[in-house]
Every structure is written in structure tokens, then in C-alpha cells.
Amino acid sequence: MSIKGKAYLVGAYEHPTRKAPDKSLAQLHAEVALGALEDAGLSKDDVDGYFCAGDAPGMGPLSMVDYLNLRVRHVDSTDTGGSSYLIHVAHAAEAIALGKCRIALVTLAGRPRSEGMATGTAPRAGNPGIPEIQFEYPYAPTVANMYAMCAMRHMYQFGTTSAQLAWIKVAASHHAQHNPHALLREVVTVEEVLASPMIADPLHRLDCCVITDGGGAVIVAHPDVAKSLKRPRVKILGVGEAVKGQFGGAVDLTFSGAAWSGPRAFAEAGVKPGDIQYASIYDSFTITVLMQIEDLGFCEKGEGGRFVADGNLISGVGKLPFNTDGGGLCNNHPANRGGMTKIIEAVRQLRGEAHPAVQVKNCALALAHGTGGSLGLRHGSATLIMERE
Amino acid sequence: MAMSTRRKIPAPEANPETSHYWQAAAAGKLAIRECGHCGKLHHYPRALCPFCFKPATGWREVSGRGKIYSYSVMRRAETPYAIAYVTLDEGVTLLTNLIDCDFDRLRIGQEVKLVFQESDAGQKVPMFTPL
Numbered sequence: 061m062s063i064k065g066k067a068y069l070v071g072a073y074e075h076p077t078r079k080a081p082d083k084s085l086a087q088l089h090a091e092v093a094l095g096a097l098e099d100a101g102l103s104k105d106d107v108d109g110y111f112c113a114g115d116a117p118g119m120g121p122l123s124m125v126d127y128l129n130l131r132v133r134h135v136d137s138t139d140t141g142g143s144s145y146l147i148h149v150a151h152a153a154e155a156i157a158l159g160k161c162r163i164a165l166v167t168l169a170g171r172p173r174s175e176g177m178a179t180g181t182a183p184r185a186g187n188p189g190i191p192e193i194q195f196e197y198p199y200a201p202t203v204a205n206m207y208a209m210c211a212m213r214h215m216y217q218f219g220t221t222s223a224q225l226a227w228i229k230v231a232a233s234h235h236a237q238h239n240p241h242a243l244l245r246e247v248v249t250v251e252e253v254l255a256s257p258m259i260a261d262p263l264h265r266l267d268c269c270v271i272t273d274g275g276g277a278v279i280v281a282h283p284d285v286a287k288s289l290k291r292p293r294v295k296i297l298g299v300g301e302a303v304k305g306q307f308g309g310a311v312d313l314t315f316s317g318a319a320w321s322g323p324r325a326f327a328e329a330g331v332k333p334g335d336i337q338y339a340s341i342y343d344s345f346t347i348t349v350l351m352q353i354e355d356l357g358f359c360e361k362g363e364g365g366r367f368v369a370d371g372n373l374i375s376g377v378g379k380l381p382f383n384t385d386g387g388g389l390c391n392n393h394p395a396n397r398g399g400m401t402k403i404i405e406a407v408r409q410l411r412g413e414a415h416p417a418v419q420v421k422n423c424a425l426a427l428a429h430g431t432g433g434s435l436g437l438r439h440g441s442a443t444l445i446m447e448r449e
Numbered sequence: 450m451a452m453s454t455r456r457k458i459p460a461p462e463a464n465p466e467t468s469h470y471w472q473a474a475a476a477g478k479l480a481i482r483e484c485g486h487c488g489k490l491h492h493y494p495r496a497l498c499p500f501c502f503k504p505a506t507g508w509r510e511v512s513g514r515g516k517i518y519s520y521s522v523m524r525r526a527e528t529p530y531a532i533a534y535v536t537l538d539e540g541v542t543l544l545t546n547l548i549d550c551d552f553d554r555l556r557i558g559q560e561v562k563l564v565f566q567e568s569d570a571g572q573k574v575p576m577f578t579p580l
Contacts, residue, residue, distance in 0.1 A: 181525045185459070194461035194471075195493035198574045199546045200523070205532045208521035216519070216557040260521045308499035309492035309541035311534050313519055437544075 068286035071100030071279030088169035109161030113144035140440025141432025150299035169275030170395020206436030224365035226253035236386025300324030317441025318355035399430035513563025
């Protein structure tokens with residue numbers, strides 16, 4: 061059994077805020093839910109499935125279902141960090157295909173900026189019951205230095221350079237200049253990325269994503285529901301998920317879980333990487349994008365540095381337009397979890413509703429990919445392929 | 450030259466499954482889990498072998514020699530430090546810190562040896578330093 065064509069993305073909404081000191085976390089979840097419902101042309105009482113991850117307050121979906129006063133017959137709170145929301149769309153499509161729900165709401169929200177969280181540079185203690193904690197926390201792994209180790213190894217093994225990584229940020233900034241909500245709208249150069257302060261060798265400050273408050277929501281629905289609505293139709297063709305860790309001490313930092321989730325999604329969709337017209341690629345750091353582009357099959361392993369250079373990711377310029385909203389590197393990384401905004405920009409592209417300066421012409425086939433957790437420790441990976449009908 | 454200075458190390462919290470590892474460390478040894486069934490080493494230590502899934506009954510005291518698989522110097526910290534994956538000569542890769550070293554002379558493939566640094570609570574924590 062396949063989910064191909066069994067569900068549609070009928071609503072998508074990105075909260076315009078990037079700093080929300082005057083709002084509660086639950087309120088942000090509610091506001092993005094309302095935005096997605098209005099976008100779809102649905103009401104709250106139409107929702108019969110709810111999906112959220114660890115950013116939602118309370119135990120799994122319980123507090124939010126109660127706060128929103130939903131009456132649902134299907135819930136899922138799978139948490140694989142920033143990739144959770146792509147997995148939620150996949151699981152929603154599965155549930156819809158099986159008749160477990162018809163209209164599924166997925167929400168994400170967070171306030172790390174208002175809360176002053178040192179997202180990337182502070183080690184997080186974690187519960188001592190987590191099996192790896194005592195073997196990792198004493199060494200102070202952070203988000204930044206663990207992704208940095210992936211970059212360091214990639215440079216050693218494949219000759220990737222800091223200037224090549226910088227091109228990823230440059231491309232994102234070219235897109236962000238057109239997004240009035242983007243946190244960073246200034247176009248930057250390779251030289252400016254390389255001149256920004258070193259955070260964790262070899263990653264500079266401008267290799268790192270932004271820290272923002274806000275959130276987003278999407279609605280996944282049965283084909284009959286999609287056909288009854290007035291919005292352009294975005295059909296889900298294929299999904300893939302994976303978890304990659306340290307293999308019991310046989311650590312390999314040269315690839316990500318995208319090497320597994322990607323082929324699964326392409327196989328289900330029945331398309332090839334070369335068919336994809338627009339790609340949302342998780343961009344917690346520049347190295348995240350580079351490794352996923354290789355692992356998803358847009359170029360050969362080790363060729364990512366050459367592939368991303370010279371504007372190849374800039375819409376209207378290069379072969380693979382990516383993150384046309386400015387991505388996590390420039391636009392938004394709400395709750396330190398970028399998967400939701402990856403889906404939303406892919407929906408905009410397929411509807412023809414991206415900013416005209418970055419809209420891919422006749423965009424009919426798009427991919428969204430997320431990584432959650434830490435590329436250098438253990439992470440969840442999810443790939444979603446969608447088609448404009 | 451950018452010589453490292455020692456930072457404070459938070460104490461690891463052992464549990465019944467891992468107490469042998471930390472007792473060995475307290476005695477200045479690095480003990481790696483060895484499966485009595487398939488013979489493979491693994492890290493971090495588990496009671497059941499993560500490869501053949503039989504009880505991993507053994508521990509092997511390893512040489513403490515290895516090579517840097519990857520590393521990164523964390524510059525945005527009160528005391529900058531080097532995090533690393535070190536692949537032991539016995540084949541297992543561990544997350545660790547590189548200490549008592551010149552940050553600017555670290556490189557992947559470099560040979561390193563085991564050293565210990567005491568945590569806040571006095572527990573010795575295995576680390577590595579270039580040969």
C-alpha cells in the first residue's frame with residue numbers, strides 16, 4: 061500500500077512574527093492553526109486529526125487538543141526534532157489513507173528568541189536516563205560544534221571549502237531580500253560569510269541559522285476534501301523517514317539520514333531527483349544543506365561543494381532553487397525546528413504563491429526535507445515529495 | 450599558538466549498566482564493552498550487544514591510542530575547547546575532548562593518547578591529547 065495521491069496539503073500558514081514576547085506558547089500554536097484553517101477555507105470543527113511534537117506544551121497532544129477544544133479521532137506526537145512536521149504530514153497521509161481521519165492539523169510554535177535561549181552554543185544537560193548523556197554531556201557537545209564536526213570531516217574527505225559552504229548562505233540571502241517577514245533581509249557575499257566570527261571551526265556565524273519565535277501550521281486532508289476547497293491542489297506523492305545514529309561506535313559523519321529517507325520518498329512518488337523543480341532543504345547550518353543535497357541524490361557524494369557554488373541554489377539563476385523564503389539561514393527557524401517552514405514554502409511554490417522574484421516558473425513538483433536532532437550525534441530525517449495537481 | 454586551557458567538566462551520572470566503565474576510568478583505564486557472543490566492541494556501553502543483540506558480557510581494557518576522526522574548536526564558550534570523535538586503534542569511535550593541546554595544530558588523522566581529567570565531583574573522565 062502506498063500513500064501516493066491519498067492525501068493533499070490543503071492549508072499552510074507561517075506566523076509573521078519573529079519575536080513574540082507578548083504571546084504565550086499555546087497562543088502561538090492556536091494562531092498558526094487559525095491561519096492554516098483560514099488559508100484552507102476550513103473551520104476548527106472540521107479537524108478530526110491533530111499532530112504536534114515536543115515544541116507543544118504539555119504531554120504529547122493532550123494539552124493542545126484540550127486548549128484548542130478539538131474533537132479528534134486520531135493523534136500523533138512523534139518527535140524527531142525539526143524533522144517532526146514532515147513525518148507528521150507523512151503519518152497524516154497514512155492515517156487518511158486508512159480512514160482514521162480526514163482533516164489533520166499539524167502545528168509548530170516556539171519562543172526561543174524571547175526566552176534568550178543560547179540555542180546553538182550551550183550544551184544541554186538532558187535527563188540522566190537518556191542512555192548516551194553520561195558519555196556525551198561531559199564533553200560539551202552543542203548544536204554548533206557537532207554540525208561543525210560533520211563539516212570538518214567533509215572538508216577532509218572530499219575537499220569541500222568554507223567558500224563553497226558560504227555560497228549556501230549567499231543563495232538564501234538572495235531569496236530573503238524579497239521576504240518582508242524574513243529576520244535577515246540583507247544580501248551577503250561569500251567574503252562576508254568568511255569574515256564573520258568563527259563559532260565552532262569551521263562554521264562561521266553566517267553559516268548558522270537564525271533564532272526566532274513564531275511557528276507554522278499545515279492541514280492535510282482527504283482528496284475529496286481537497287477537491288471541495290477553492291485553493292490550488294497540492295498532492296502528496298511520496299514520503300520517507302529514517303533515524304541515523306552512531307552505529308554502536310562505528311561513527312560515520314559523511315552522510316545523513318537523507319540517504320535513506322530520500323530514496324524511500326522518491327520510490328513511492330515514482331520520480332527522480334532530476335525531476336524536482338524546487339527543493340526546501342533543512343538549513344540549520346550551511347553544512348546541513350550540502351550533505352542533504354548529496355544524500356538526496358541531487359549530486360554525487362562529495363560533489364556537494366561544487367554543486368552549491370556560484371549561485372546554483374538561487375532561484376532563476378541555478379539548477380536547484382532552494383529555500384526561496386530565505387530558509388532558516390535568513391528567514392525563520394521557529395522553535396529551533398525548521399521542518400514546518402520547509403513544507404510551507406514548498407506549498408507556496410506549488411501554488412504559484414511564492415514571491416514573484418523567486419517563484420519557480422510552472423512549479424509542478426517539489427521536495428521538502430528535514431533533519432532533526434543533531435547531524436553529528438543522532439538525528440531524524442524525513443523527505444516529502446509533492447505535486448501541483 | 451592557541452593552547453587549550455582546562456574547562457570545568459560536569460560529572461557524568463553512572464547507572465548500574467555503566468558503573469564498570471566509570472570505575473575503570475577512576476582507576477585510569479578505558480574499558481570498552483566487548484560482546485562475549487560475536488566478539489565485537491561497541492561504545493557507548495550497553496548490556497545487550499547492539500550488533501548481535503546477545504548479552505555483551507565482557508569488557509576490554511584498550512590501549513588508549515587512536516586517531517582523530519573529526520574535531521571542532523568551540524570558540525563561542527567561556528573557555529574555548531575542542532570536541533572530537535577519536536577512533537581507537539581497536540576500531541571503536543568515541544565522542545571526547547582533546548585537551549592540553551594547541552588548537553591551531555589539530556588535524557584529522559592525528560595520533561592521540563588517552564588522558565584523564567577530573568570532573569566537578571572528582572570522577573575521572575577519559576579524554577585525549579595529541580602524541
